[in-house]
Amino acid sequence: MTHAYILTLSCPDRPGIVHAVSGFLFERGANIEEAAQYNDHATGLFFMRMQFRCELDTPALREALGGFAAQHPMAWSLHRQDEPMKTVIMVSKEGHCLNDLLFRWKSGLLALDIRAIVSNHRDFYQLAASYNVPFHHIPVTAATKPQAEAKQFEIIQAEGAELVVLARYMQVLSDDLCRKLDGRAINIHHSFLPSFKGAKPYYQAHDRGVKLIGATAHYVTADLDEGPIIEQDVARVDHSKTVEDFTAQGRDTESQVLARAVKWHSEHRVLQNGHKTVIFK
Template sequence: MSTTTPPTASAPTTAPVSQQWVLTLSCPDGPGIVHAVAGALAGLGGNITESQQFGDPLSGLFFMRVQVEAATSREDLEAALQPVAEHFAMSWVLDVVGRRVRSLLMVSKAPHCLVDLLYRERSQAMPIDVVGVVGNHPDLEDIATFYGKPFHHVPVTRGTKAGAEARLRELVAELDVELVVLARYMQILSDDLCREMPGQIINIHHSFLPSFKGARPYAQAHDRGVKLIGATSHYVTGDLDEGPIIEQDVARVDHSRRVEDLVAIGEDVERQTLARAVRWHAEHRVLLDGHRTVVFR
């Protein structure tokens, strides 16, 4: 009499899930960079779906942004890219396409940029996760509450500035903040804080920099009879309003416009300019090139 031993059941296997990744890098320019990166990704079965690159003849640096679809883990991707990065002395970042960047919005009294960013986050898939709103005045707390965002009132006076920045540092750490957006926050951040978060703080300036810096730019523009008004979104550095520019836009006006008209038109330009800068940053489309930026749109 013979017996039949049933086959040993094998453990179920789960095939890796295909994932969209985004890789950004910069390094000294030279031959073979694109080939090496593409080869490393292809070695893992990756399919490049988007690729942009730029070699800056002034800085001698090469910049690249690649989106790749691959059924592999982050660890395997990083292991494949690490030798390439070391060979070419790269600075590089790998992330999941569409991951929402944890963001802290800072405001004073003007609501237009805050409302616009919160609306875009909710309704237009802006790839940010607003984890809190900080205001040096309490005026905009109701807007934050309407959108379900925690509001932190952190007053700033000449005597409390150091304490206010200490509180900001605490919030950045507690909330695991990756990006700070000055959405018409009318306070100057210290050099120390700017150095602690390079390329992580975005500001909107209510003029087309470098023109009309400082207070009342629209009144300055009106006094000069300008025909174009604009806005500038830039990374914040210790030099006031001189950080690397991400995006600028303008609107045409004429002699019939009053200061109030310029303010209203300018606020609309500010909203759109800041929104584009924040979106491009969150999509890893902005790379720092010294005092300038490379923006892969």
């Protein structure tokens, strides 16, 4: 019986890495089904993603990979393709992104295992119930934020979440929580970053008379709206549109951008490269 795996890795670029990795897999009877690589000449780093089948079980393969990676200064991760990514979604009072993710998940379009929904409002407990997803209402104020975040992180840990999606969760995470979720939290910001960071970007865009509005999915960092960008898209607007028109039109863009970012992350197609990303689509 063979198992389907995804291997991702990065290391300093040098000749022979592809040969070494493919040779390692060949020696263990693996059949490579998909492979992609990228050489970043600016940083001197090499990135690779491979999908393959192998008879070795996960512990044995991990042990072998550990020894192989030690011969190269290599960061790597190995995942079973048949294991959906455990996910917690956080949301406030705008539910379009949450609703879209839940629908795509139940339709089999996202390789997720949505374990819980966390919100600082009660608005979407019925939506969560309709999908049989536990809903946790945790109010947040300036005075209670540390305690609220402690509860949020407790849920994330208890569910074994590999991914946390901020689906229009309109609270700024503390530096401490950002560090704890480093590399596994995705936010959707309703502007084409780096323009119009922070609060009310549609109002900022309308005030500047822009002709394009956008949405940006990025990893969460302690620097507000400055994490590595995963996906972006835009929609055209004109002088006749109100702020409310911008907001309504932007919802579709936000939902689509976030869904693509979540899909790529859950399929282990996104590798971080400093403050940028490498995406093997």
